[in-house]
Amino acid sequence: MPTIHQQLLNAAVEGDLALVEKLTAQGADINYTDAYGNCAVFSAAWEGNIEALDCYYRLGAVLDLEDTNLLCNSAFNGQKESVRWLLEKGANANFSFAGTGENALHYTICKTSEMEERVEIVRLLIDAGIDVNKRTIKGAVTLCFMRDAFLKAETPLHRAAAYANEAIIKMLIDAGADKSAKDANGDSAISWGSWYLRESHILKLLLYGNVPAIR
Template sequence: MLERVAEGRTDLVFEWLEDANPVDATTGGATLIEWCAYYGDVSAIRHLLAYGASLSSLGHNYDLAGAAFHGHWRLVEFLAEQGANVNDAPGPARESPLHCALVRPATTTERVVSVLLRAGAEPNVTMEPGVETGAFMRDSRTCGETPLHRAAAFGSLASIVELIEAGAHREIRDVNGDTPLTWVSWYQRDTPVLRALSFGEHRVHPDRESMEVYLVGRPVD
């Protein structure tokens, strides 16, 4: 049964505990509550807590950063309600939960961003530049970016708009002097995203189409 929990069947935790098995059992190098957090199963976590498990076993700040990274908005909300610090930015990189969430465009990311901002997450927090980050599971280093910089490259338009409405500054610059508009340009995001991050003298023509469309041209009668 424990192997099945580790493979995603966290619902089996209920049966495991009803059979008087230990709440602190481990499998695959992790405890039951850690597996439930990995899969974002808040109901199973609450059940484990009722049987004596502790959120502190999830690690620093209840591993809110991990929940944000994996897109588990329900777990993020639950952990924040239990006292996890939504502005915690540990380690040499000073990577906040918002930074951890904004590594891919997804509906789950949008939900996590919403939950964090509503819980008081600071949208203009900057990371320490030049530090290795595991957020992309690759050889990558930080640039002193804000959550809006990451959203410009990897987030959805909805997340970008919500960050700005929460007070994120479009003009803020990373260690290289680049704004989120620079990042959105590097990653060749769609026109609505480009328009949302434009500021000052930087404007997007209302009839703008992609360079691909311009280069293809079109037949004229």
């Protein structure tokens, strides 16, 4: 028989808010976290369930989760409404993971799915004052990619050059992203874009200094 705390987490995962409220009234911990780092508020943020976020927050859910940062993980999953909700509740836009140096922009710009949502997430993060030139930690293992992936001291613009659309790249540059910034291998964002065979109109956005013109 699962504990009352595990029952609450199970109810949260299933989106049964009435049961979550009932179990909380009976003494269940809204901040209970299982051995895998799952908790009610993480589930809601990951799924973009704003009704659940409001409910759990009212019941006392803690939003400042270091190892499973809600803002970064919501951004990773393309949940723009969760990102908006967290920022409105005072989430630190400039949080970065101590072990990797990645911030919410890095987490947003590592997938090509939900691109319209990712454009809005980048806009929200920039408006909140996030560091558009934040570097990752060279050699650290990242959870943003599936297997055997190691960071290269890249900035969000490096990732955008590989994975993002024109709108995101323009927003980063307009917000002060350094097109000439080099990763640990000495490569710039246009290098990343070139490796990923991006179209010429994308590469032209990334030109800087003495890089040859693109026709």
